[in-house]
Amino acid sequence: MEKRAISKFVRVSAFKAREVARLIQGKPAVEALAICKFSPRKSADLIGKALASAVANAENDAKNPVPRVNLYVKEAVVGEGPTMRRIQYKSRGRAGRIRKRSSHIRIVVSDEI
Numbered sequence: 001m002e003k004r005a006i007s008k009f010v011r012v013s014a015f016k017a018r019e020v021a022r023l024i025q026g027k028p029a030v031e032a033l034a035i036c037k038f039s040p041r042k043s044a045d046l047i048g049k050a051l052a053s054a055v056a057n058a059e060n061d062a063k064n065p066v067p068r069v070n071l072y073v074k075e076a077v078v079g080e081g082p083t084m085r086r087i088q089y090k091s092r093g094r095a096g097r098i099r100k101r102s103s104h105i106r107i108v109v110s111d112e113i
Contacts, residue, residue: 001058001061001064001066001110001111001112002074002108002109002110003054003055003057003058003061003066003108003109003110004054004057004075004106004107004108004109005050005051005053005054005057005106005107006050006104006105006106006107007046007049007050007053007104007105007106008081008104008105009081009082009102009104010046010081010102010103010104010105011100011102012042012043012046012101012102012103013101013103014078014079014080014081014101014103016041016042016043017043017046017047017078017103017105018078019041019043020035020036020039020041020043020044020047021047021076021077021078021105022076023035023039024036024047024051024073024076025073025075025076026072026073026074027072027073028069028071028072028073029051029055029068029071029072029073029109030068030069030071032051032073033048033051033052033055036048036051046105047076047078047105047107050105050106050107051073051076051107051109053107054107054108054109055068055071055109057109058071058109058111066111070111071109071110071111072109072110072111072112072113073107073108073109074108074109074110074112075106075107075108076105076106076107076108077105077106077107078103078104078105078106079103079104079106080101080102080103080104081101081102081103081104082102083099083100083101083102084099084100084102085097085098085099085100086098086099086100
């Protein structure tokens, strides 16, 4: 049985978040939560929240609850969200672009490997 959680418009670059997503993919959910908790990156906290939500969705299912120890991270995907474009003024009348990137995080947990 698969359960998922989607976190949208998260203010972190998708490139940086994919590094953490690759670490937790295929791991048991308890171990993946520990990786997210002890990783020093900002994206690890954000992915950890989405992972905790997916685990809670599986545990609190009315028809078929699954204990936390039986869950595995089947899929951890980070896609690009919209980019906010800002301007930083430079010397000699020029302007530099600042791209404030966002991302969409999708975590799927399952009791089958």
